[in-house]
Amino acid sequence: MDRSALVSVIVETVEDYRVTMLGGADPAGGSSRLFGPSGLLDSLGLVSVLVEIEQKIADRHGVAVSLMDDRAMSESSSPFRTIDSLADYVMRQLAAGPAS
Amino acid sequence: MSAPRVALVTGARKGIGRHIAEHLAARGYAVVGCSRGAADWSVPSYEHVQADVGDEGQVVRLLAGIREKHGGLSVLINSAGIASMNAVLLTPGATVERIVRTNFIGAVFVARESAKLMMKARFGRIVNFTTVAVPLELEGEAIYAASKSAVETFTRVLAHELGPAGITVNAVGPAPTETDLTRGVPRAKLDALVDRLAIRRYGTLEDVANLVDFLVRPESGAVTGQTIYLGGP
Numbered sequence: 001m002d003r004s005a006l007v008s009v010i011v012e013t014v015e016d017y018r019v020t021m022l023g024g025a026d027p028a029g030g031s032s033r034l035f036g037p038s039g040l041l042d043s044l045g046l047v048s049v050l051v052e053i054e055q056k057i058a059d060r061h062g063v064a065v066s067l068m069d070d071r072a073m074s075e076s077s078s079p080f081r082t083i084d085s086l087a088d089y090v091m092r093q094l095a096a097g098p099a100s
Numbered sequence: 101m102s103a104p105r106v107a108l109v110t111g112a113r114k115g116i117g118r119h120i121a122e123h124l125a126a127r128g129y130a131v132v133g134c135s136r137g138a139a140d141w142s143v144p145s146y147e148h149v150q151a152d153v154g155d156e157g158q159v160v161r162l163l164a165g166i167r168e169k170h171g172g173l174s175v176l177i178n179s180a181g182i183a184s185m186n187a188v189l190l191t192p193g194a195t196v197e198r199i200v201r202t203n204f205i206g207a208v209f210v211a212r213e214s215a216k217l218m219m220k221a222r223f224g225r226i227v228n229f230t231t232v233a234v235p236l237e238l239e240g241e242a243i244y245a246a247s248k249s250a251v252e253t254f255t256r257v258l259a260h261e262l263g264p265a266g267i268t269v270n271a272v273g274p275a276p277t278e279t280d281l282t283r284g285v286p287r288a289k290l291d292a293l294v295d296r297l298a299i300r301r302y303g304t305l306e307d308v309a310n311l312v313d314f315l316v317r318p319e320s321g322a323v324t325g326q327t328i329y330l331g332g333p
Contacts, residue, residue: 044264051216058164066160 001061001094007087009060013052014083017045030084036075043073046080057090065093103174103221107316108166109133110153110210111180113140115279116229119305120177120312121146127313129175132166153180153206163213173217175316178207178228183244183281185289196243203247208254211269215262224267225316228255232273232333236296240289248273252327259325268324270315275303275331298332 011028018025018040026040033039035046050067057065067090071077079089107124111117112133118141121133125145132147133139139148149165151158166173182202184195211226218224230252233245252271259269275297276282276290294300307330314320 047261048219048265051219054216055167064160064164 001057001063003087003091006057006090007083009056010049010053010083010086013049013056014040017041017049017052021045021048028083030082030087032083034080034082034086035078036081046072050080053086053090063094065090067093103218103223104130104170104172106130106132106166106170106173107175107177108163108173108210108214109177109179110206111135112148113137115179115281116274116277116305116308117177117179120179120309123309123312124175124177124316130170132162132170134162135180153210154201156209159206159209159213163210163217167217172221173214174221174223174225176211176214176218176224176226177312178210178226180206180210181229181281183241183284185240185244185285187240188242191243199243200247200250203244204250204254207251211254211258215258215265215267218262218267219265222266223318224262224265225320226258226262226267226269227312227315228269228271230255230271230273230327230329232275232293232297232329232331234273235329235333236293238293255327256325263324266321268315268321270324271327272308272311272315273327273329273333274308275299275301275329275333277303277305277308294331296333299330301331303330 014028015025028040035041054065054067057063069079072080080086105128107129109117109121112121113135121131122143125131125143130145132149134149134151136152138150149162151162153159182199184199207228228251230248233241234248255269255271262269276293294302
């Protein structure tokens with residue numbers, strides 16, 4: 001799975017959540033903050049989107065990736081703070097091998 | 101998106117878990133049960149999977165299998181549990197770790213992976229299991245009761261985290277019920293325990309099923325974060 005395909009999956013998932021749950025979606029880009037004061041998602045949204053991305057990667061690419069991290073909710077060091085940082089994190093997870 | 105009528109019951113090989121699994125299957129759920137060992141029973145709409153709830157990888161694979169086969173999950177009965185009656189000063193460390201691993205850590209792993217399947221449908225019912233040994237502070241049950249205290253706190257906090265996703269989380273504390281779990285406890289101790297309850301009789305599997313029915317029904321969407329003891333400790 002290449003990085004640009006992964007970013008597309010993330011953007012699509014974030015926008016789907018915002019349309020369904022928040023009633024609208026501004027276009028999300030790589031540097032968009034996913035959560036926090038100016039983030040695209042509320043806390044439920046972040047969890048929902050990460051779970052959805054795990055499942056889409058498993059369904060479309062047959063790869064198990066685990067998006068669980070002790071820094072998940074940290075506004076300064078979370079690997080999930082922006083779309084780019086999430087994409088980098090997933091690429092590292094994929095390179096490290098299957099989650100289970 | 102409507103939730104599929106699919107239930108997962110842990111510790112389904114025997115005791116309360118088996119009874120609830122049979123009960124939900126009879127009520128039209130597709131039921132997946134799990135335990136470390138193979139089950140020696142079966143009913144229509146029931147499938148048994150061998151999995152240790154204390155093993156994170158096995159739990160992830162168990163729920164991935166449910167997602168693949170059923171497309172989702174609406175009910176989790178988190179009933180796998182082990183006990184060991186002993187004085188704290190005589191309890192080996194390995195026993196402490198084994199009890200906490202199955203009763204608490206296992207419950208966390210299964211609830212976490214199950215909730216992931218429930219989130220998409222914005223509906224889910226998680227029923228954890230505790231014990232009247234928590235409020236009764238029974239001597240000889242310190243480690244078992246402490247592991248279940250952790251389950252109760254976990255239940256309350258998880259209810260807050262999952263409430264916005266339409267998932268309720270509650271805990272059931274059965275009165276002493278004659279299962280393998282209580283078989284190692286001297287009869288006199290159990291009788292004394294029953295005498296401390298408001299309803300002075302042994303619990304039955306039907307008592308537990310009745311409460312589970314209430315907690316999993318769609319109309320119970322506002323009942324969450326509760327620990328309900330049977331028998332009135």
